[in-house]
Amino acid sequence: MNMISKKFPAAALIDGQWITSAKTFSVSDPATGAEVATVPDLGAGDATRAIDAARRALPAWSAKTAKERGAILKRWFDLLTAETETLAQLMTTEQGKPLAEARAEVAYGASFIEWFAEEGKRAYGRTIPTTAASKRYLTIKQPIGVVAAIAPWNFPIAMITRKVAPALASGCTIVVKPAAETPLCALAIAKLAMDAGLPAGVLNIVTTTDAPAVGKVFCDDSRVRKLSFTGSTEVGKVLYRQCADTVKKLTLELGGNAPLVVFDDADLDQAVAGAMASKYRNAGQTCVCANRILVQSGIYDRFAAALVEAVKKLVVGPGLEAGTNMGPLISSEAIAKVETLVSDAVKQGAKVLTGGALDAAGPLFYRPSVVGDVTPDMSIVREEIFGPVAALVRFDTEADAIRLANDTPFGLAAYVFTQNLSRAWRVAERLDAGMVGVNEGIFSNEVVPFGGVKESGLGREGAAEGLEEYLEVKYICLGAIDA
Ligand code: SIN
Secondary structure, three states, rough: OOOOOOOOOEEEEEEEEEEEEOOOEEOOOOOOOOEEEEOOOOHHHHHHHHHHHHHHHHHHHHHHOHHHHHHHHHHHHHHHHHHHHHHHHHHHHOOOOHHHHHHHHHHHHHHHHHHHHHHHHOOOEEEEOOOOOOEEEEEEEOOOOOOEEEEOOOOOOOOHHHHHOOOOOOOOEOOOOOOOOOHHHHHHHHHHHHHHHOOOOOEEEOOOHHHHHHHHHHOOOOEEEEEEEOOHHHHHHHHHHHHOOOOOEEEEEEEEEEEEEOOOOOOHHHHHHHHHHHHHHHHHHHOOOOEEEEEHHHHHHHHHHHHHHHHOOOEEEEOOOOOEEEEEOOOOHHHHHHHEEEEEEEOOEEEEEEEOOOOOHHHHOOOOOEEEEEEEOOHHHHHOOOOEEEEEEEEEOOHHHHHHHHHHOOOOOEEEEEEOOHHHHHHHHOOOOOOEEEOOOOOOOOOOEEEHHHHHOOOEOOOOHHHHHOOOEEEEEEEOOOO
16 A cells, blocks of 8 residues: 555545545645655545445444543544654655644644543533423533534644544544645544544545535535534635535634734833744744734834844754754745735835745745835735735824724734733733734643634634534423422
């Protein structure tokens, strides 16, 4: 069989079988353009077969106790953690992020499995005080059923485990479509799940380049009771519409346009560190990356200078090379988008303070950049950059900052830097965002609810809220009680 490495098959997973196909697609290293592996290019029929398998596996899997399911998840966590180095290398090779970030993502991805292995045991129902002497009311929580998940390329492990772990912990079975750019990590962690003792059909992985066809099967099949998607708002809206006919439950983690607000009373070092962490992680390719850095006039020049100094220290290069802390972007389309946004901003009066061009490391490497004198009407702050460019917008008052920050259809993440506690509370409460970092640029982990408002999505992942997404509430009325 075609293998990714000695341990991991380059094959899709349906009903516990590793599936090959005459039609394949190539996965390449964004740092070098070299082919890393080929994997099966499956279609609509295969997606239906995967749903068949997940449906068949559902009764036995959901009948297990949460403790039994948790024990398998715990073994999966142990196996995945033991393979950290292999998985991190694989991730860097197919996605491009520096090895240190890839290792951190393996740990982040594994943390969802460990956490939901326990949280699945806490799917509590309620007893509700009665309104009639002869009746008693209670609720139980039950798995929603077969789940379909569509995962993005920017976090090839964590965005899968953030969906799969709560689904499996709650007793659901699942079919996953990984991104065509990064299927290898998905297949590797699926192999480890099988090694951990996951029964056939509970987890299925459909690799494909035909996302619209496979996505349509997921949406149209009435046996799929829940769709979880992480990706663009544009695609999320299509899936949302397509799921209407079967009235599926949806979790949508969509695009963002995060404001990072730096007030005059911020601690400068804290604000720069927060902006660096939020903006340049994964070369700016996260949904929660600071997309608009709103800086109050009194600190603007000092902040811009300090940010430029910090950005100049970033080392750009292939993620596998020691010392690299920023890798390539995922594709030539991503590069073209960043180049257009920067050149349009410059034409309209913005100034490149550092970067603003391709890096000598290769065609998919863009220099970490800071662009100043950006105004709120420019595309660079109205669209999601998804690249390593910090766009600085000047503002005068707190009211201006809140108005500018909320002037977007998106509402995923926001960041506020101030030493004034009252202002921190006030602004955090007034920002239209699902998540707010106060004096902090990194806030994601397994125990907190990740998700957005407005066109950034529906539902939450991680935390107790993330388990609820895979559960239905059933109300039971016990009648004829002889009181
Ligand atoms: C994302 O970009 O969607 C995920 C980022 C995170 O989990 O912190």
